[in-house]
Amino acid sequence: MFVELDLQSEVPIYKQLADQLIEGIASGKLAAGQPLPSVRALAADLGINLHTVNKAYQTLKQEGFLEIHRKKGVIVQPGPLPAADEAFLARLRRDLRPLAAEASARGLNEQELTELMQTLYRSIQNPPPEGGSSL
Amino acid sequence: MFVELDLQSEVPIYKQLADQLIEGIASGKLAAGQPLPSVRALAADLGINLHTVNKAYQTLKQEGFLEIHRKKGVIVQPGPLPAADEAFLARLRRDLRPLAAEASARGLNEQELTELMQTLYRSIQNPPPEGGSSL
Amino acid sequence: MFVELDLQSEVPIYKQLADQLIEGIASGKLAAGQPLPSVRALAADLGINLHTVNKAYQTLKQEGFLEIHRKKGVIVQPGPLPAADEAFLARLRRDLRPLAAEASARGLNEQELTELMQTLYRSIQNPPPEGGSSL
Amino acid sequence: MFVELDLQSEVPIYKQLADQLIEGIASGKLAAGQPLPSVRALAADLGINLHTVNKAYQTLKQEGFLEIHRKKGVIVQPGPLPAADEAFLARLRRDLRPLAAEASARGLNEQELTELMQTLYRSIQNPPPEGGSSL
DNA sequence: GTGGTCTAGACCACG
DNA sequence: GTGGTCTAGACCACC
Numbered sequence: 001m002f003v004e005l006d007l008q009s010e011v012p013i014y015k016q017l018a019d020q021l022i023e024g025i026a027s028g029k030l031a032a033g034q035p036l037p038s039v040r041a042l043a044a045d046l047g048i049n050l051h052t053v054n055k056a057y058q059t060l061k062q063e064g065f066l067e068i069h070r071k072k073g074v075i076v077q078p079g080p081l082p083a084a085d086e087a088f089l090a091r092l093r094r095d096l097r098p099l100a101a102e103a104s105a106r107g108l109n110e111q112e113l114t115e116l117m118q119t120l121y122r123s124i125q126n127p128p129p130e131g132g133s134s135l
Numbered sequence: 136m137f138v139e140l141d142l143q144s145e146v147p148i149y150k151q152l153a154d155q156l157i158e159g160i161a162s163g164k165l166a167a168g169q170p171l172p173s174v175r176a177l178a179a180d181l182g183i184n185l186h187t188v189n190k191a192y193q194t195l196k197q198e199g200f201l202e203i204h205r206k207k208g209v210i211v212q213p214g215p216l217p218a219a220d221e222a223f224l225a226r227l228r229r230d231l232r233p234l235a236a237e238a239s240a241r242g243l244n245e246q247e248l249t250e251l252m253q254t255l256y257r258s259i260q261n262p263p264p265e266g267g268s269s270l
Numbered sequence: 271m272f273v274e275l276d277l278q279s280e281v282p283i284y285k286q287l288a289d290q291l292i293e294g295i296a297s298g299k300l301a302a303g304q305p306l307p308s309v310r311a312l313a314a315d316l317g318i319n320l321h322t323v324n325k326a327y328q329t330l331k332q333e334g335f336l337e338i339h340r341k342k343g344v345i346v347q348p349g350p351l352p353a354a355d356e357a358f359l360a361r362l363r364r365d366l367r368p369l370a371a372e373a374s375a376r377g378l379n380e381q382e383l384t385e386l387m388q389t390l391y392r393s394i395q396n397p398p399p400e401g402g403s404s405l
Numbered sequence: 406m407f408v409e410l411d412l413q414s415e416v417p418i419y420k421q422l423a424d425q426l427i428e429g430i431a432s433g434k435l436a437a438g439q440p441l442p443s444v445r446a447l448a449a450d451l452g453i454n455l456h457t458v459n460k461a462y463q464t465l466k467q468e469g470f471l472e473i474h475r476k477k478g479v480i481v482q483p484g485p486l487p488a489a490d491e492a493f494l495a496r497l498r499r500d501l502r503p504l505a506a507e508a509s510a511r512g513l514n515e516q517e518l519t520e521l522m523q524t525l526y527r528s529i530q531n532p533p534p535e536g537g538s539s540l
Numbered sequence: 541g542t543g544g545t546c547t548a549g550a551c552c553a554c555g
Numbered sequence: 556g557t558g559g560t561c562t563a564g565a566c567c568a569c570c
Contacts, residue, residue, distance in 0.1 A: 011229075012560060019233035026239035038542060049562050054543080062467070065240070069278055071542060071570050084241040093255060094146075095234055098154035099227060100255045104161035105200070106219040110256050114249045120228060120235045121245050143472055147554060184555050281499075282569060289503035296509035319570050335510065354511040362504060363525060364416075368424035369500055370525045374431035375470070376489040380526050384519045390498060390505045391515050417545060443557060454547045459558080476555050476557060545567075554557075 001037060001045055002029065013048055017056040025065060025076060027127045033078035036066070137164060140181060148183055152191040160200060160211060162262045168213035171201070272299060275316060283318055287326040295335060295346060297397045303348035306336070406442060406450055407434065418453055422461040430470060430481060432532045438483035441471070 003020045005013055024030035036042070039057060043050040057074055060066040064082040068074050082088075103113050138155045140148055159165035171192075172180065178188045192209055195201040199217040203209050217223075238248050273290045275283055294300035306327075307315065313323045327344055330336040334352040338344050352358070373383050408425045410418055429435035441447070444462060448455040462479055465471040469487040473479050487493075508518050 014560080015233075019236065022233065022240050023236035026236045040542085051563090052561060055560085057543095067278060068543070070282070070568090073542060082241055084238065084243045084247075088237075088241060089251070092234060092238060092251065096231075096252060096255055097259070098150075098157070099230055100252065101154065101158035101161045101259050102223075103219065103227060104256060104259055105157050106217055106223060108219045110253060112219075113256060114252055116224075116227070117231060117235065117249055117252050118245060120231055121239060121248060124232070124236050124239055142477075143474060147475070149554080187555060190554090284569080285503075289506065292503070292510050293506035296506045322570060325569090352511055354508065354513045354517075358507075358511060359521075362508060362521070365504055366501075366522060366525055367529070368420075368427065369497060370522065371424065371428035371431045371529050372493075373489065373497060374526060374529055375427050376487055376493060378489045380523060382489075383526060384522055386494070386497070387501060387505065387519055387522050388515060390501055391509060391518060394502070394506050394509055419545080445557080456548090457546060460545085462558095473558070475553090478557060542569080543567105544569100545565100547565080548563080550560100550562080552558105552560080554559100 001042060003042075003046060005046060005048070007048075014052050014055040014059065017046070017053065018059050021056065021060060022065060023124055025081070026124050028125075029127065030076045032076055032081075034076045035072065036074040036076065038073050138181060140183065142183075149187045149190040149194070152181070152183075152188065153194050156191065156195060157200060158259055160216070161259055163260075164262070165211050167211055167216075169211045170207070171209040171211065173208055273316060275318065277318075284322045284325040284329070287316070287318075287323065288329050291326065291330060292335060293394055295351070296394050298395075299397070300346050302346055302351075304346045305342070306344040306346065308343055406447060408447075408451060410451060410453070412453075419457050419460040419464065422451070422458065423464050426461065426465060427470060428529055430486070431529050433530075434532065435481045437481055437486075439481045440477065441479040441481065443478050 002024065003017060005016050007013065009016065021030065021036075030036070036057075037045065039050050039053045043053045046053070057066060057068060061068050061074075065077050066074055067077060100113065108116075137159065138152060140151050142148065144151065156165065156171075165171075171177070174185055174188045174192060178185045181188070192201060192203060196203050200212055201209055202212060235248065243251075272294065273287060275286050277283065279286065291300065291306075300306075306312070309320055309323045309327060313320045316323070327336060327338060331338050335347055336344055337347060370383065378386075407429065408422060410421050412418065414421065426435065426441075435441070441462075442450065444455050444458045448458045451458070462471060462473060466473050466479075470482055471479055472482055505518065513521075
């Protein structure tokens with residue numbers, strides 16, 4: 001698995017994991033319908049508790065990025081991914097706003113900020129190759 | 136004060152307050168050297184706990200956006216504001232990354248995302264007029 | 271067989287199967303004494319595990335909806351079907367209660383709920399024709 | 406609290422709890438905006454684990470029946486309750502269907518079933534008085 | 541083997 | 556004191 005966790009971070013582990021799985025989906029490293037490791041296997045792999053993995057999986061299932069089957073385990077949403085609906089855009093604006101504000105207060109101009117965003121966006125969709133392709 | 140808090144939000148109140156003060160600085164609504172209400176006054180005004188206001192002030196002082204004097208009280212940083220140093224940029228990227236990833240996964244393309252960012256940035260620097268100018 | 275399984279449902283497969291067999295009995299699509307496919311045949315037909323079919327059959331035998339003979343195989347109860355005894359009614363109330371409560375909380379009025387129930391009941395006893403009559 | 410749990414039931418404890426809270430909301434025993442016991446208090450009261458109570462609360466928050474605040478704790482949704490949208494109706498039909506089918510197979514006729522449903526619905530909206538009014 | 545549930549005890553952020 | 560997170564270990568249903 002390509003996931004890298006910072007156990008010291010203030011960002012909850014389950015969220016780091018969920019974020020990186022979403023990023024894997026966005027980049028195509030995780031293809032639609034692709035099976036993910038079982039909660040136990042991933043927990044062992046990452047050296048964290050099974051419940052923490054489970055919380056990440058449940059969160060993503062809830063949002064529609066994953067499906068969880070009785071026996072097949074966990075797979076990437078095989079159908080259409082959740083859309084950028086108004087609820088998501090509102091959340092996105094809410095989260096982006098303080099970041100943009102602080103960037104502005106610190107003297108980052110509009111172009112610098114949008115270019116940073118572009119660079120990020122592109123590095124997500126076209127990630128630098130690294131070790132194994134998926135898991 | 137122009138601050139509007141959502142007491143039901145999952146975002147901590149002290150962070151909402153700190154964020155909006157930074158936004159006020161970014162927009163110019165809070166000018167360099169300008170005095171801010173005392174912890175007590177602002178807490179009473181907003182109907183929140185003293186400690187919450189204090190935590191927001193201390194956080195902003197720590198980051199260099201405010202100065203706190205025994206006698207003069209709290210004022211907006213009169214000198215140069217904190218710069219967009221590498222530490223800030225790293226934090227910015229870390230926080231922006233999962234947002235960009237989810238936006239991408241949900242089908243928002245690069246242009247839509249950057250335009251959303253631009254719109255936000257401009258609305259911060261040039262906020263719609265509303266009520267009293269500052270406090 | 272008219273059975274349709276949703277392998278991704280949170281409802282256990284064996285229960286989906288048992289439920290649809292009961293529905294077949296309720297509708298008359300499965301007549302008293304009628305033979306059912308062998309465990310192996312049905313499992314192959316539905317593409318599921320032997321044990322899953324077996325569990326559904328055993329459950330229904332236990333409740334009195336099926337009979338399982340060594341030689342004749344599995345047949346629909348040829349005699350009187352299990353009655354709506356107090357044990358069943360208690361279970362029915364227990365399962366219905368939270369559904370009625372949530373419907374009420376969500377603003378569905380008594381008439382809407384009972385009409386929904388009637389529609390369901392009728393569609394079960396008089397199902398829309400579809401493909402082969404039974405198996 | 407008016408909640409009664411059956412620790413031996415096959416129905417998960419957290420679901421029993423969530424169901425009874427919804428029923429409390431439907432009946433008016435839990436009024437909009439009313440505070441609920443803290444997870445710890447309710448867990449102690451019911452003799453179950455705090456995480457089990459938390460799961461029930463989180464589920465209901467997710468569905469829009471509760472709000473969870475940092476300090477105020479948990480309150481009943483003060484605004485409009487979730488509506489009986491198509492997603493709910495689909496779930497309702499899916500859950501009701503096997504119950505109606507078995508009732509039919511066991512010889513309960515349409516009137517008996519709908520009357521049972523009505524009786525339940527009314528007993529929820531107008532529950533028999535019992536001990537303390539709320540918590 | 542899988543995920544689902546429950547318990548237990550701990551630490552932390554928040555207010 | 557509140558909920559949020561994490562860990563740990565256990566049992567169960569399902570397949």
